Amino acid sequence: MDKEEFVTRVFANPYDEDPDFLDASKSHSERQTLINEVRAFDRRMRKTMHEVPIPDGLANRLKSRIHGEVSESAKNSNWFVNRFVNRWYAMAAVLVLTVGLTLSAVFIPSGPTETEVAMGQGIIRHVIAETADFTGTDSVNFSRVNQVMATVGGRMQDNALTRELNITFAKQCLVLPGEIGAHFVMRGDEGVVNIIIMQDSLIDREFEVEDDRFSGMASPMGSGSVILIGDSMAGLENYRNMLAANIDWSI
Amino acid sequence: MSSGPVLDGKSKLQRYNALVDTLYQDVYRYAFWLCRNKALAEDLVQETFLRAWRSLDSLQSDKAAKAWLFTILRRENARLYERYRPELVDIEDQSIADMPGNEPDELMDRALLYSAINNLESEYRDPLLLQVVGGFSGKEIAEMLDLNNNTVMTRLFRARSKLKQEFYPEANDNNPINKEPDNG
Numbered sequence: 001m002d003k004e005e006f007v008t009r010v011f012a013n014p015y016d017e018d019p020d021f022l023d024a025s026k027s028h029s030e031r032q033t034l035i036n037e038v039r040a041f042d043r044r045m046r047k048t049m050h051e052v053p054i055p056d057g058l059a060n061r062l063k064s065r066i067h068g069e070v071s072e073s074a075k076n077s078n079w080f081v082n083r084f085v086n087r088w089y090a091m092a093a094v095l096v097l098t099v100g101l102t103l104s105a106v107f108i109p110s111g112p113t114e115t116e117v118a119m120g121q122g123i124i125r126h127v128i129a130e131t132a133d134f135t136g137t138d139s140v141n142f143s144r145v146n147q148v149m150a151t152v153g154g155r156m157q158d159n160a161l162t163r164e165l166n167i168t169f170a171k172q173c174l175v176l177p178g179e180i181g182a183h184f185v186m187r188g189d190e191g192v193v194n195i196i197i198m199q200d201s202l203i204d205r206e207f208e209v210e211d212d213r214f215s216g217m218a219s220p221m222g223s224g225s226v227i228l229i230g231d232s233m234a235g236l237e238n239y240r241n242m243l244a245a246n247i248d249w250s251i
Numbered sequence: 252m253s254s255g256p257v258l259d260g261k262s263k264l265q266r267y268n269a270l271v272d273t274l275y276q277d278v279y280r281y282a283f284w285l286c287r288n289k290a291l292a293e294d295l296v297q298e299t300f301l302r303a304w305r306s307l308d309s310l311q312s313d314k315a316a317k318a319w320l321f322t323i324l325r326r327e328n329a330r331l332y333e334r335y336r337p338e339l340v341d342i343e344d345q346s347i348a349d350m351p352g353n354e355p356d357e358l359m360d361r362a363l364l365y366s367a368i369n370n371l372e373s374e375y376r377d378p379l380l381l382q383v384v385g386g387f388s389g390k391e392i393a394e395m396l397d398l399n400n401n402t403v404m405t406r407l408f409r410a411r412s413k414l415k416q417e418f419y420p421e422a423n424d425n426n427p428i429n430k431e432p433d434n435g
Contacts, residue, residue, distance in 0.1 A: 011415075012407040013382070013389065041415055042383075048364045049384050052283045054276050055293055062271045062300045066264075122294075129290030177294045178331050 014038040112207040120209025122176045123227050127194045134169035134185040145170050148182045152199040157246045190235040196227040222249035267304050278320050281384045285328050299324040367417040375410035378403050
């Protein structure tokens with residue numbers, strides 16, 4: 001094995017166990033030294049790469065996320081066996097559903113759907129992930145706010161009302177997989193409020209989002225969507241109304 | 252884990268859960284080094300496993316599960332994030348501090364490695380991550396990246412050479428490549 005091939009193979013895989021490679025290093029102390037050096041470097045690199053902390057509860061989240069799909073597939077399974085029975089169930093279900101919908105329209109406000117809950121949790125996860133980045137308390141420049149707004153096709157009107165929003169963080173983010181959003185943080189009387197604005201009208205009705213720590217509301221707005229997340233719901237509706245009146249959409 | 256292409260609802264769920272338990276840490280580490288951002292990495296892993304669940308029946312052997320998941324993740328990363336990366340992703344100092352062990356040497360190693368990995372062109376970074384994080388052989392990497400084995404070995408050689416030079420810039424003149432003795 002010539003010098004060039006040997007060096008290439010050491011750097012390509014310092015743990016190469018091919019007999020040709022091992023033979024080529026046996027009788028050369030300098031080649032052995034090179035292997036040891038590259039292996040030492042590799043160990044440092046591997047150690048660092050494998051030290052990445054794994055988020056707490058990730059395995060459980062991966063398992064629980066498919067529960068909706070499992071229910072769906074269970075519904076579809078054994079279709080042939082259950083076909084006859086299902087017909088009667090279907091008739092009964094239609095009746096129950098009709099009565100239920102009538103009653104719920106009158107008495108019960110409908111809660112968020114599974115998709116809406118997942119969307120809300122995704123946004124909250126993004127907020128938590130970014131928390132370390134928005135510790136600053138100085139207001140950002142208003143032109144910066146509109147720079148970020150422009151990425152989602154909007155513009156915040158420059159007036160006394162919007163100037164009073166103490167926006168301390170403005171950044172274009174990937175707020176959900178495949179969804180770019182404008183992420184603002186403002187510090188008001190009710191504490192820190194996160195404003196996420198997306199260009200896509202993913203949200204077609206208002207619903208609440210929450211977890212153990214955060215509360216918030218998602219609403220359609222103009223040609224896009226807005227999600228407000230705070231420590232509580234206090235003041236969020238006012239902020240939402242104020243934003244709706246002061247954001248111009250380019251589309 | 253069981254193997255077999257035909258699964259009813261229950262065994263599919265068991266197989267999926269076993270896949271998660273066995274591989275989620277490796278998949279997350281790979282995602283993290285691909286996009287170098289904790290939040291994006293978790294989103295990527297979520298998407299990867301969701302896609303894996305939906306097409307689990309196509310996984311013929313559980314021995315191939317890791318390569319299969321890594322390939323799904325690499326494609327998801329390309330589809331979702333690569334075009335946005337320049338604006339969205341920067342190296343996270345916080346991530347460096349989050350890792351265990353905070354001796355100055357260790358912190359410097361991490362910071363340097365982050366920077367060095369970031370500076371690697373993707374054609375070198377991709378096979379290196381598959382080898383170091385995924386533990387795949389040159390042949391497996393060649394299959395995953397649709398390259399021939401020689402190309403993979405050359406790229407791995409260049410990747411390590413470049414990283415080593417970033418770690419030891421003062422040693423460039425004494426680079427082991429240059430010190431290698433003549434044959435004989």
